Amino acid sequence: MVQVRASMHGAVSIVNAIATGRGATLGISLGIETTVVAEPGKGIFFENRESSLSARLIRSVVETSVPKPDLERNRLRISVKTEIPSGYGLKSSSAISSAISLACAKIFKPGAADLEILRDGVHASIQSKVSITGAFDDACACYFGGFAVTDNTNIKIIRSEKAPADLSSVIFIPKSRRRGNVKKLRVLENIFAQAWDLASKSEYWNAMILNGLATSTLLGSDPRILTELIESGALGASVSGNGPAIAAVARNDKISNVKKVFSSLEGETLVSPINNKKAEVYEV
16 A cells, blocks of 8 residues: 655636636645555545545546556545635646646656646646646646746746745635636737736736736626725735636735725635745655
């Protein structure tokens, strides 16, 4: 029997990748931990009750990242513990798929490079229809921490760098989980391309604000909230992913001002420091 534990973190959007196939993200410290136990036998078993969506995703990741002969002779038991609220645009699916891929690689492909591990998670996300673009940008920020600017279509990292340590994200999770129609994002393809160009030059906050104004308009959030967040001291603010969560990034001394903007809205506000730490994996 082999038991392996992998841990990594969530992320928030700088530039949504759906319109152009290119995105940018920033790691936050909300964490996820997965344990994979391999023992003689056959089959994939979930220790904790996952939603059908993540069960489908996890099965797809395992089938993608474990070589077929090993799948035939190993019974795999998988458990996931997460602090990341799922279904709000905070990259929980990317964190789950990358963590499972990392744990499986530790057991069955010990020489695998970071990019191969991420690629397996991305392919599984597309296959299981959890993501349209494979969310390579999200996976990179969850896995490496810091800022990630990527070309998702070609699975290429364009820029990866640490974020200043004195930043936190203020995340508003609305009571309503309603999401807008993400296909509409393609209407403003040129705007998202401009936001991505800014991110690729490390102009992350301008990119995030431009992305926020475009996504909130199309996905049914109120763009005025973003203006208020910037006025209250946020460096950048945007709908995260396809929403409905809204994330603002600010220096730690501005956090209480930024939180006040959300105080009159129905929902929960979380503060999560920026994460610059790379994913970890070890045998238990």
